[in-house]
Amino acid sequence: MTNALEITGLSKRYQLGQSASPDNIREVIAGWFRRPRNREKSQRKTLWALRDVSFNVPEGEVLGVVGRNGAGKSTLLKLLSGITHPTAGEIRVRGRVASLLEVGTGFHDELTGRENIYLNGSILGMPKREIDAKLDQIVDFAGVHDFIDTPIKRYSSGMKLRLGFAVAAHLDPDVLLVDEVLAVGDAEFQKKCLNAMDDLRSGGRTVLFVAHNMAAIENLCSRTLWIDAGRIRMDGPTHDVVQAYMASFATTQHGSADLEAIESRHGNGEARFTRIEFLDMDGSPLPVIRSGDRLRIRLHYRAFKPLRDVMVGINIHTELGTLLTASNNWATGDDIPYVERGDGYVDWVVDMLNLQPGRYYLSLWLGRWDNPQDVLKNCMTIDIESSDYYGSGRGIDSRFGLIFMPCRWEAGGRQ
């Protein structure tokens, strides 16, 4: 099979620090008078955003790319699309490339929807006669038929987004590079986008797809690259790579775990999670968590100032990033109007843990959505063991899906 993309030894170095990339002429001139030795030293401050990356993408393959923020995913896309140039290495692209690093690139508010379709399409590399031919489809897809001759500054942000994606969805490149476009928009629209991506794949396009949405990658890509600190950490079947990637986030521990040492967290820091404990209803530690258990998850925190209207939440994801549940004390109505400064804890009490055996990821958050105090994303895993919930001696097995519903079967008589 021929390769649509052949990437050999691709590296990109960015220079950091003042004297390496002065922002104004004063700094340039100041640089001339600096001692040569100092100058050299500061010029050596460089960052390899990408280091010696090699891989091939056969025609028609949809390759996923995962990695943490700053791992080099965006740099890779920028290099592949030609926006920036590699420091070393070579890229061979077979056919026309289009990159979709954001939706609606080059839109101008004063121009009408129709004018922006032409402008944006042309910026993304669509020939004019192709835009002419696809104009009606694009307008239909975006659902902006009545406003097509209205300047887009009158559009809602959702309409602009739809228009932008509509143009992108009608691109017909040989190789498409997509970056996190799906992170925006409502669920309905995201679904539309994913369907469009699907169409591209079934149309035989080669696609390089970067997203935080593990389920989307799992669904669309057969193979995935994991980029870590500028290098390829893993390259293989999506399922394996995503699992390994998710596992890298978390620490697995039973009974209790220290949360203070976790560095990948965000929030305003007014309070922090310090420890998590897995307890039974009486408050004794649970060495093993089993399907159907009654469970008390105790979240210890330290508040650095008194807090009002405290919000706490737990999200549970599967190993592939599917969200199973997002629970918080606001939804359940268990308001916590005030907590004092200092250490404290909140319990999440689950009367019946109806998850099938397997490994799950926990995310914890403290505070309001718009200004959280502490957010720990996929900070730890829990392993749920099989149990004999029904007392049948036959157990509950992960083959039976993600959740189980406590139930029984009743045979009816003849009718």
Next chain:
Amino acid sequence: MNGSKVESGLGVVPTAAGGVADVDRVSDRTIPSDRAPGAADSRRERKIYVVRPTGFGRLAELWRFRELAFFLVWREVKIRYKQTILGAAWAVIQPLFAMIVFTVLFGRLARLPSEGIPYPVFYYAGLLPWTYFAAVLSGAGNSLIQNSQLVTKVYFPRVLLPAASAGAALLDFGIAALFLPLLMLLYGVPLGPGLLLIPVLTVPLALVALGVGLLLSALNVNYRDVKYVIPFLTQLWMFLTPVVYPVTLIPERLRPVAALNPLTGIVDAFRAAAVGQPISWQTLGPSLLVIAVVLAVGVTYFNRTERYFADVI
């Protein structure tokens, strides 16, 4: 390919750990997994593009992007006078008002010579190329940083941005130029065949504007000082150029030096062409040479820095 993955296709967006994530069915359709990749249009010929640290060949590439060049100019033209009352009249109003001020100030009050040409025609004919040049300096000079969104998100030859500025400004220039014969009729200057030279002289004018514009725009990416330098450079440059005074006002021995200012030759030739005087090759010749040099320097510097624009902008 991975048909088995479809059944577990739950679209989940774990964007913010605290946020409410949407669980949604991504695909309710079966995906043809047995379809040969690329079968859709295997007939299409696929060219191979190679990216190395050395970059692409330039001119063939510009041709490939000709439609985008058109659309960028078109965008500039479209948005230029949106939501203005006077619209394209601004193209005339700008040099016209400058002409009126100059006529009163430098003509009537300071009594600068105008080689026997009525002041309004004298100033307008000089302001015509100058206004274009100044507009391109600021338009092209800021074009890259104003479109940094495009520069960091899409690939295309960056030269299209300053070039589109220079191209779009030609429209204003054209409108303003149409006003010149009217003004000449009004002040009793006979219309001669020399006027036909104006479109010809516009070529070196546009080239020098583009050359300086390219240089400024590329410098602007690295050094934002340029943004502040442009207005004041424009002002100084105008007084070094015979816009408000005739070339003959410059002492004879300094004229070869003055001709090194590429705008000196252009402005002088514009004026001469308009009123039907012979064009002074002593002035225009050196200016044309300098124009070629300026353009070469601008293009070279732009080409050499272009590939790092997205990194530093």
